[in-house]
Amino acid sequence: MSKTFSLLSFLGAVTPLAIVASQAASTETMNNLQTALRGETNAYTRYQAFAAKADEEGYAGVASLFRAAARSEQIHAANHSAAIKAFGGVPDPKPESPEVKSTRDNLGVAIKGETYERDEMYPAFIRQAESEANSQALQTLRFARAAEVEHAKLYRRALESLAGTKSAQVFYVCPACGFTASNPDSQRCPTCATPKEKFDQVS
Numbered sequence: 001m002s003k004t005f006s007l008l009s010f011l012g013a014v015t016p017l018a019i020v021a022s023q024a025a026s027t028e029t030m031n032n033l034q035t036a037l038r039g040e041t042n043a044y045t046r047y048q049a050f051a052a053k054a055d056e057e058g059y060a061g062v063a064s065l066f067r068a069a070a071r072s073e074q075i076h077a078a079n080h081s082a083a084i085k086a087f088g089g090v091p092d093p094k095p096e097s098p099e100v101k102s103t104r105d106n107l108g109v110a111i112k113g114e115t116y117e118r119d120e121m122y123p124a125f126i127r128q129a130e131s132e133a134n135s136q137a138l139q140t141l142r143f144a145r146a147a148e149v150e151h152a153k154l155y156r157r158a159l160e161s162l163a164g165t166k167s168a169q170v171f172y173v174c175p176a177c178g179f180t181a182s183n184p185d186s187q188r189c190p191t192c193a194t195p196k197e198k199f200d201q202v203s
C-alpha cells in the first residue's frame with residue numbers, strides 16, 4: 001500500500017517536469033518570438049511618437065488611439081518576453097528610433113504594420129507553434145494577433161474620419177492580452193475572458 005502511494009507521489013511530482021519538457025521551444029519558435037518581441041517593442045515606441053504628433057496636429061482622438069495601441073503592444077512585448085524566458089532564452093527587443101511623419105501618413109504606416117502582423121507574421125508563427133504543440137508560445141502569439149485585428153480596424157476607421165477625431169477619447173485595453181476597444185460590448189474580454197472592470201482605460 002505504501003509502495004503504491006510512493007509511486008503515485010513520484011508520478012505526481014514528475015508530471016510538471018514532463019509538462020515543462022514538452023513545452024521546450026524549437027529554435028524556429030524562439031526566433032519567431034524574438035522577431036515578434038522586436039515588432040511589438042518598436043510598435044510601442046512608434047505609436048507613442050505618433051501620439052505626440054497627433055496631439056501637436058490637433059487630432060486628440062487619434063492620439064488617444066495611438067496611446068491605447070501602444071499600451072496593447074507593451075502587453076504583447078511583456079507576454080512574448082515571459083515566454084522567451086520560460087523557454088530559457090534572453091529577450092532581445094532591439095529598439096529602433098521611429099520615423100514620424102504627418103498623422104495621416106502615420107496612420108497609413110500603422111495600418112500597414114498591423115495588417116502585415118495580422119495576415120502574415122503572426123499566422124506563420126502560429127502555424128509553427130501549432131506544429132510543435134507549443135501551448136505557451138501559441139497563447140502569446142494568438143493574443144497578439146487577435147489584438148492586431150482590432151488595431152487595424154480602429155486605425156482604418158480613424159483614417160477614414162480624420163477630421164472628426166479632434167477630441168480625446170477613452171479606449172479600453174485588456175491587461176492580460178492587449179485586446180483594445182473604444183466601447184467593449186461584453187462583460188469579459190472576447191479574447192481571454194478577463195473581466196471588463198480590469199481593463200486599463202487609456203485616453
Ligand SMILES: [Fe+2]
Binds near residue numbers: 043072114147148
Ligand atoms: Fe497592434
Ligand SMILES: [Fe+2]
Binds near residue numbers: 176191194
Ligand atoms: Fe484579454
